[in-house]
Amino acid sequence: METGRPVENSELDYLEKEKWVLPGSAGAHNWQAMSVDVDAGLVYIPTQESPLIFSIADEWKQFGSYRRDPGRWNIGLEMGRLAQLFIDNVAEQPTPGGALKAFDPLTGETKWSVRNPYYWNGGVLASAGGLVFQGDAAGQLSAYDKENGELLWQFNTYTSILAPPVTFEFNNRQYLSVLTGGGGADLFGGETDTASTKYGNFGRLLTFALGGKEELPPASVVDKIIPEQTRIAVESAVLGEGEGLYNNYCAMCHGLLARSGGSIPDLRLLPAERHEIFDRIVLEGILAANGMAAFNDVLKKAQVEKIQHYVKARAWEDRQVVLGIKESAQLTWLSDKQSR
Ligand code: HEC
Known part of the structure; x- marks a missing residue:
């Protein structure tokens, strides 16, 4: 506090040897929209736990300098050998995941927390009716009790959700809408078991109202059979x-x-x-x-x-x-x- 300098954790110094860092370069909660509940004094945050193996760029190790390369992701880390670094250290990889957290910004306390199966989930909507809505990477749109995080309602959209739901009134009726579909900065992690990978990535606008009865057509698992490859022998x-x-x-x-x-x-x-x-x-x-x-x-x-x-x-x-x-x-x- 005296100097304002960050306190470095020497155990996570990745200058000599690569280290798992959590959260990784995608951060912990700064992408999808959070929601503020002024009455309760809480923010509902879609948090993510996405580790990345950090190793200082080989170029830095060799030459003591790092050249920004236009047209690619420049974070000073060794990207070329990333698959190798990942494989070498897979046993120690922190488990990725996510959680919707009801967080008190004044005390720093988490009032309640609900786990999501994957780390890259949708934004959050808190309604005056005491509900907190969130879509997740597994394709579920869920409503929770804002008091305790209890799951009250769930709808399977069969595709990952990134956008925050919105609510509006029309002709004296309240509606909830959400745009479905995954994407954003989660592409790098590669194949996982999310709904968009399993069933396909559908951009849909879904609207809900109390008493609504429509259902989505059943989704089928995407054909991911790798075609036969003509490989030329290369070194x-x-x-x-x-x-x-x-x-x-x-x-x-x-x-x-x-x-x-x-x-x-x-x-x-x-x-x-x-x-x-x-x-x-x-x-x-x-x-x-x-x-x-x-x-x-x-x-x-x-x-x-x-x-x-x-x-x-x-x-x-x-x-x-x-x-x-x-x-x-x-x-x-x-x-x-x-x-x-
Ligand atoms: C910023 C994101 C991005 C990057 C980086 C990127 N691509 Fe793509 N790529 C796309 C998108 C989006 C499509 C789908 C385009 C479409 O639907 O027609 C695509 C499509 C392709 C396709 C055609 C796929 C198909 O099914 O027909 C090839 C081949 C391809 N990319 C190769 C590459 C290669 C090689 C690189 C690295 C040099 C690369 N891409 C980097 C976003 C990217």
Whole structure:
């Protein structure tokens, strides 16, 4: 308090050796909307517990400097070797999760807390009627008693929810609406068991009223069968380079280990005809209008080819496991010295 400087925790110094940090770079509660209840003096916060393995960028270790690279996620951490770092330390990984917390900002106390099965959940709405609403990554829209967090109502939307619900009155009737669909900054973590990964990512506006009877059509589990891969034999070092580039430029959206978090295409599932135009998609940006920007300002054709080899290799490995040919998939091709 005297100096205003943060107190450093030397146990979490990741300069020499990588460390799990919780919360990771996605923070603990600063994305989805929280809700304020002035009468109760509480805020209802969608908190997230999302650990990340922190290792200072190899470039810093080697040269004592860190160059900001436009067109990718620059957080000073080693991204190229992330899959390797993750695998090496998976046994100590803190369990990810989330919780809706009724928090008193004046005392710092948590009045009640409800666990969510995943960490990346929806924003919160507290109503004057004493209810707290939240949608979650498992696809449930829930209403809780604001006094104690008791679950009072739940509706399965079969897709992950990110947006906060809103309430409004029309012709003397109160309604509750929510936009469904996952996304945001959760893509990086890769494949999980969330509703959007399981059933698909549906952008829907759902509106509820007391006595409402409509139901959603039953959802079916998405077909995620990895197509047969035509793999050209390439050296492990090339795959390692592709992996480093993928982790630096693509994993942020398409997911670590080329396993997608559900809202952006899983590149392991790319059909052959899409693979044929891979470089046009990535370099020219022919899908830019849909959010897949051109990377020709930061990547060269030869680099994109290496990324494509890596994606095919990951797809091939995971497919072998599904077919029962291999017991476990190869996840990384990086040698110790390689970084990007
Ligand atoms: C900022 C997020 C983002 C990043 C980073 C990103 N992509 Fe994409 N990518 C998308 C989106 C969104 C789509 C879906 C576009 C569409 O629906 O047509 C997509 C689609 C694709 C497709 C076509 C998928 C299909 O099913 O047809 C390929 C191939 C692809 N990306 C490769 C890459 C590669 C390689 C990189 C890294 C160099 C990369 N992307 C980085 C967002 C991203």
